[in-house]
Amino acid sequence: MKKVLAEVLTIGDELLYGQTLDTNTQWIGEKLSELGIRIIRKVSVGDLREEILKALAEASGRADLILMTGGLGPTKDDITKKTLAEYFDTPLVMNLQALQEVKALFESRNRVLTPTNEKQAELPQSCTMISNTMGTAPGMWFDHQGKVFVSMPGIPYEMKAMMELSIIPKIKERFSLPVIYHRMIQTVGIGESWLSDMIETWELKLPSHIKLAYLPHAGKIRLRLTAFGNDYTTLEKEVDEQVKQLLPMIEKYVYGYGEITLEEAIGQLLVSQQKTVATAESCTGGYLAHTFTRIPGSSRYFQGGLVPYHNELKIHVLGVQRETIDSFGAVSEQAVREMAEQARKLLQADIGLASSGIAGPDGGTPEKPVGTVWIALSDGQQTYSRKLSLTRDRMINIEYTTVAILNLLRLTLIGFIDQED
Amino acid sequence: MKKVLAEVLTIGDELLYGQTLDTNTQWIGEKLSELGIRIIRKVSVGDLREEILKALAEASGRADLILMTGGLGPTKDDITKKTLAEYFDTPLVMNLQALQEVKALFESRNRVLTPTNEKQAELPQSCTMISNTMGTAPGMWFDHQGKVFVSMPGIPYEMKAMMELSIIPKIKERFSLPVIYHRMIQTVGIGESWLSDMIETWELKLPSHIKLAYLPHAGKIRLRLTAFGNDYTTLEKEVDEQVKQLLPMIEKYVYGYGEITLEEAIGQLLVSQQKTVATAESCTGGYLAHTFTRIPGSSRYFQGGLVPYHNELKIHVLGVQRETIDSFGAVSEQAVREMAEQARKLLQADIGLASSGIAGPDGGTPEKPVGTVWIALSDGQQTYSRKLSLTRDRMINIEYTTVAILNLLRLTLIGFIDQED
Numbered sequence: 001m002k003k004v005l006a007e008v009l010t011i012g013d014e015l016l017y018g019q020t021l022d023t024n025t026q027w028i029g030e031k032l033s034e035l036g037i038r039i040i041r042k043v044s045v046g047d048l049r050e051e052i053l054k055a056l057a058e059a060s061g062r063a064d065l066i067l068m069t070g071g072l073g074p075t076k077d078d079i080t081k082k083t084l085a086e087y088f089d090t091p092l093v094m095n096l097q098a099l100q101e102v103k104a105l106f107e108s109r110n111r112v113l114t115p116t117n118e119k120q121a122e123l124p125q126s127c128t129m130i131s132n133t134m135g136t137a138p139g140m141w142f143d144h145q146g147k148v149f150v151s152m153p154g155i156p157y158e159m160k161a162m163m164e165l166s167i168i169p170k171i172k173e174r175f176s177l178p179v180i181y182h183r184m185i186q187t188v189g190i191g192e193s194w195l196s197d198m199i200e201t202w203e204l205k206l207p208s209h210i211k212l213a214y215l216p217h218a219g220k221i222r223l224r225l226t227a228f229g230n231d232y233t234t235l236e237k238e239v240d241e242q243v244k245q246l247l248p249m250i251e252k253y254v255y256g257y258g259e260i261t262l263e264e265a266i267g268q269l270l271v272s273q274q275k276t277v278a279t280a281e282s283c284t285g286g287y288l289a290h291t292f293t294r295i296p297g298s299s300r301y302f303q304g305g306l307v308p309y310h311n312e313l314k315i316h317v318l319g320v321q322r323e324t325i326d327s328f329g330a331v332s333e334q335a336v337r338e339m340a341e342q343a344r345k346l347l348q349a350d351i352g353l354a355s356s357g358i359a360g361p362d363g364g365t366p367e368k369p370v371g372t373v374w375i376a377l378s379d380g381q382q383t384y385s386r387k388l389s390l391t392r393d394r395m396i397n398i399e400y401t402t403v404a405i406l407n408l409l410r411l412t413l414i415g416f417i418d419q420e421d
Numbered sequence: 422m423k424k425v426l427a428e429v430l431t432i433g434d435e436l437l438y439g440q441t442l443d444t445n446t447q448w449i450g451e452k453l454s455e456l457g458i459r460i461i462r463k464v465s466v467g468d469l470r471e472e473i474l475k476a477l478a479e480a481s482g483r484a485d486l487i488l489m490t491g492g493l494g495p496t497k498d499d500i501t502k503k504t505l506a507e508y509f510d511t512p513l514v515m516n517l518q519a520l521q522e523v524k525a526l527f528e529s530r531n532r533v534l535t536p537t538n539e540k541q542a543e544l545p546q547s548c549t550m551i552s553n554t555m556g557t558a559p560g561m562w563f564d565h566q567g568k569v570f571v572s573m574p575g576i577p578y579e580m581k582a583m584m585e586l587s588i589i590p591k592i593k594e595r596f597s598l599p600v601i602y603h604r605m606i607q608t609v610g611i612g613e614s615w616l617s618d619m620i621e622t623w624e625l626k627l628p629s630h631i632k633l634a635y636l637p638h639a640g641k642i643r644l645r646l647t648a649f650g651n652d653y654t655t656l657e658k659e660v661d662e663q664v665k666q667l668l669p670m671i672e673k674y675v676y677g678y679g680e681i682t683l684e685e686a687i688g689q690l691l692v693s694q695q696k697t698v699a700t701a702e703s704c705t706g707g708y709l710a711h712t713f714t715r716i717p718g719s720s721r722y723f724q725g726g727l728v729p730y731h732n733e734l735k736i737h738v739l740g741v742q743r744e745t746i747d748s749f750g751a752v753s754e755q756a757v758r759e760m761a762e763q764a765r766k767l768l769q770a771d772i773g774l775a776s777s778g779i780a781g782p783d784g785g786t787p788e789k790p791v792g793t794v795w796i797a798l799s800d801g802q803q804t805y806s807r808k809l810s811l812t813r814d815r816m817i818n819i820e821y822t823t824v825a826i827l828n829l830l831r832l833t834l835i836g837f838i839d840q841e842d
Contacts, residue, residue, distance in 0.1 A: 016460040018450030019636060022443070025465075029439030039437040040472065044446075044463040051461065058479075182438075193495045193537040203497070213468075214496045215435050216576070224440065279707075279728075285714025286700075286707035289728045293706025296782055296815055304734040307700075307710045307726040309719075313768055317725070347734060361717055371529075389531050393555065394717055396578060 003228075004037045004175045007063035009055055011070035011080050012154055013046040024069045024159055031163060035171065036180040037065065047071055052083045060147050065171065070154030072137035074116045081140070084151060085124040088142055095123040098138045101131055127151075130166045134158040141170065148174060178228065181235035183243060185223040187253040188262055189407045192216050195223075195250065202246055210242060219403035220262060252416055255407075262406050263291050269413045270301035277409065278347030279305035280318055280339040282330060283357035283373055288402045303349040308339075318342045331356050333374055337383050340376035351412070352378045353405050359394045371397055375405045377412055384408060384417060425458045425596045428484035430476055432491040432501050433575055434467040445490045445580055452584060456592065457599040457649075458486065468492055473504045481568050486592065491575030493558035495537045502545065502561070505572060509563055511547040519550050519559045526557060548572075551587045555579040562591060569595060599649065602656035604664060606644040608674040609683055610828045613637050616644075616671065623667055631663060639817075640824035641683060673837055676828075683827050684712050690834045691722035698830065699768030700726035701739055701760040703751060704778035704794055709823050724770040729760075739763045752777050754795055758804050761797035773799040774830060776822050780815045792818055796826045798833055805829060805838060 008028050014020040025042045032039055040062055045051040052071075059066045071080030085092050099121035106113045120136050123129055130139030130150070135158040142149040150167055152159045187195065192214055196203075203212055209229055215222040225242065227235040247254065256265040270277065279288050289305035292298050308314040311330055315322050319342040320335060328334045336356045344352030357373025364370035371390035376383060388404055390397045411417045429449050435441040446463050453460055461483055466472040473492075480487045492501030506513045520542035527534045541557050544550055551560030551571075556579040563570040571588055573580045592598075608616065613635055617624075624633055630650055636643040646663065648656040668675065677686040691698065700709050710726035713719050729735040732751055736743050740763040741756060749755045757777045765773030778794025785791035792811035797804060809825055811818045832838045 015447075016450055016463060017454045018447045018452070019634065021447045026436075026439045026442045029437055031439070033438045040467070041476075042437060042465040046461070055462075184440075191532075193535050196496045196537060197535060211498070213434055213498050214494060215440060216494070222440075224435070226438075281707075284711075285719075285723075286702075286710025286726055286728070287715075289707025290705075290711050290819075293728070293730065294708075294816060294819065298706075299730055302706075302730050304730040304738070305707055305728040306738075307707070307714070307728075309714065309723050309725040310769070313725040316769075317767060346738060348731070348737075389529070391530075391555070393578065395715055396555070398711075398715065 003178055004065060005040050005063045006032050006037045006065040006067060007040060007059040008042045009059055009066060009068045010042070010044045010154070011047065011052060011068060012044075013077070015044045015070070016046050024154065024156055027156070027160065028067055028069075028163070031168065032067075033180060033182065035168070036177045037171075037175075038180075047077050047079055049079060049083050049086075052080065053087055056084075056087050056149070060145075060149075064147055064175070066147065066149045067167075068149070068151045069159050072120075072151065072153045074120055074136070080151060081122075081124065084127075084140065084142070084149075088124055088126050088144055090124045090126040092122045093125045095121050095129050095138070097131075098123060098129050101138070102136050105136060130162055132158055132162060133165060134161045139166070141167075143174075179230055179232045179235060181227045181229075181232060181239055183225045183239045184258050185225070185243070185246075185254055186220065186256045186258075186260060186262070186265070187223060187250060188220045188255050188403060188410070190221070190250075190253045192221055195221055195253070199246060199249055202242075202249065206242065207238070210238065218399045252411075255410055261295075262403065262410070263295055266406055266410055266413070267292075267295050267298060267301060269410065273413060275350040275413070276301050276303045276348075277351045277353060278303045278343045278349035280343035280352065280354040281305060281307050282309065282314070282339070282355055283359040284355040284398050284401050284405070285309065285359075287398050288353065288355065288405055291402050291406070304347045306343060306347065314339065319346060329368070331358055331368055331372060331374060333376075333385050333387070336374035336376040337378070337385050340378040340385075341383060344378050344380060350379065351409065353409060354378075355401050355405060357388070357390075357397065357401060359397045360392050361394055373397065373401050373404075375401060375408060377405070377408050379412060384412065425486060425598060426461050426484045427453050427458045427486040427488060428461060428480040429463045430480055430487060430489045431463070431465045431575070432468065432473060432489060433465075434498070436465045436491070437467050445575065445577055448577070448581065449488055449490075449584070452589065453488075455601070455603055456589070457601040458592075458596075468498050468500055470500060470504050470507075473501065474508055477505075477508050477570070481566075481570075485568055485596070487568065487570045488588075489570065489572045490580050493541075493572065493574045495541050495557070501572060502543075505548075505561065505563070505570075506545040509545055509547050509565055509570075511545045513543045514546045516542050516544040516550050516559070518552075519544060522552055522559070523557050551583055553579055553583060554586060555582045560587070562588075564595075600651055600653050600656065602648045602650075602653060602660055604646045604660045605679050606646070606664070606667075606675055607641065607677045607679075607681060607683070607686070608644065608671060609641045609676050609824060609831070611642070611671075611674045613642055616642055616674070620667060620670055623663075623670065627663065628659070631659065639820045673832075676831055682716075683824065683831070684716055687827055687831055687834070688713075688716050688719060688722060690831065694834060696771040696834070697722050697724045697769075698772045698774060699724045699764045699770035701764035701773065701775040702726060702728050703730065703735070703760070703776055704780045705776040705819050705822050705826075706730065706780075708819050709774065709776065709826055712823050712827070725768045727764060727768065735760065738767075740767060750789070752779055752789055752793060752795060754797075754806050754808070757795035757797040758799070758806050761799040761804060761806075765799050765801060771800065772830065772833070774826050775799075776826060778809070778811075778818070778822060780818045781813050782815055794818065794822050794825075796822060796829060798826070798829050800833060805833070
């Protein structure tokens, strides 16, 4: 079966000049991938007639399906509609169904229809009108010389509703679609090149219709397997088989599958083991607590946290011994171990987690340069501590330390902790 | 003067399949606009040799400057570097400076350099190596048949550091750019349409060579004035004059100029007034503490924070009265005021800040729907509290609450608090 190729074209000066973050193309890319359509390119152009015309001609030379967003507003700078009419050599005419819908929308919002709004119901004659259930600008579907062009509003919730309700069903009807199967494996605690070396023999033996991608982000790496073929169940089985061979090599680093985050995976472990955690943060400064609490339902396992930034608070509120800080400093294995133990006790949790380090960019010494971080975990029976040597960038150090603490917690919960170096 | 035209090319299957949100092109678009360079197109292609080659050839037909990100990782799916070598018909050779830098990076992190990492120092011979101060993949600058091509890593913080430190200075040197003067005015505590109404008469009188843009983000709005002309000093004076007229209309909402963040501006106020703060967070869950502590030097004014997530900790550790929580609930004006007062006392600060609310997406009641949040500030003499009615989105509620607390603190510090509604 011939693969359906798609191109996404977003239109608007604000996208080029950096005033708006384009989130539409990511969402569209995800939806098309799920349909087994291959996106070959994404293009953004400004609200300029010649640029739009050129981009349309180029896209039709590459893709079977061209999805556009943007440039459909009622103001003068939005010219997508009349440029489409020009491209397809068809006149703009009043579309009665579109007019009825825009009238109904204004009535439901108790607002008066202006001539400007009424003009939004004028559409290129050769298109099929696509209802906009969330706003005033209708969508347009053109079937032209074997290629399909779809124009949608740029406002994300209007575009999404239109895709879900009308465009995706029409795409399924219009094209015979191949099958793509994706599997995402989430890893933590290993760098990209080490991981790559570790699984190289397996990777080299992958069949040509199964592709592997490394997607690194903040101390974690997602491995994505993509299988192309004709039958979903076959692909699923083939990927299952590959994952079965892969897993023993990297088991310790895998925290989940699909779109799950590390903190969500840990939340599930804590809930299933009925354990609670508490935090005492120095260099991470509240970011670890935030990483737990941004997950809905985290109050089931996150008891609370303390950020004793000033050393006096480490002693008076958290209960670290003054001698420990005087003898070894706040950034020391001894101090961070006491912090984890005290967090557990003071905040009444099963497990206490702690960080202490020199986040930077300043404040380092020859013995403890910027990026020196100690982390610890105390579960009431054991206390584990690790030293990290990170970067000179404060925010990166905060993020990596948080991921390292979460990974220490994960390894403890799954009983892998003794194998940690 | 001929306008310099630029194209941004992002490379990576993950961008097409919708697994990664491309934030790089927005950031690059903003930076190039500030330089007076016009971005004419943004293109994303997958990790495919032919697609990258085609996109390079097309871009060079349109633009003077082509900025690329992505596809520079050490793994097999990243092919940008060898494709660039092919495009420019130049061999990949070991770059000694790049090798030295990647070795130094690994040494500083106490990690062993693998052959895979070493290969990252191989670069196309005809390029100028651009140092990557944040990671292992160097950037590349090609000056080819009158056009400049720059390849950078896709990891946002690596790309941003490279742009700021090397690429932007090199662009300024290489191209003759128009004179543009920018002034950014940072506001908080007012919505876009209210702000727009408030300054409408002033905005309508702006001369045609000075443009105004509203850039809203997470409860704050940046106003950017851009003046185009021939002489920098003249433009600066003209913008000064305009700002002098604008300020009295919006004084209360302006927290700073340029790229300063709200938390940095507040940090400066706290340092100059020699005051310290402490936090007690329920619904913001550590994000407020993090917002303070991500700023270098914040230990001068941030004493510490408590996240008493579990109600027992609000009582036993923070010291809120049990009766208050029993009678009014933890999400109440009474509770949040006690939290702010206790934060100040327990954590030994001049000012205590507190949040308590229903962050969502679940957990609301008819009287206290999701998005109901109370915030408070106590300075030892007065306690101020405010109720916020926010959204159903957990992360948006956390961010907006944090901004609202910071603004309450800012208004207190500058003595504007009595005029708050």
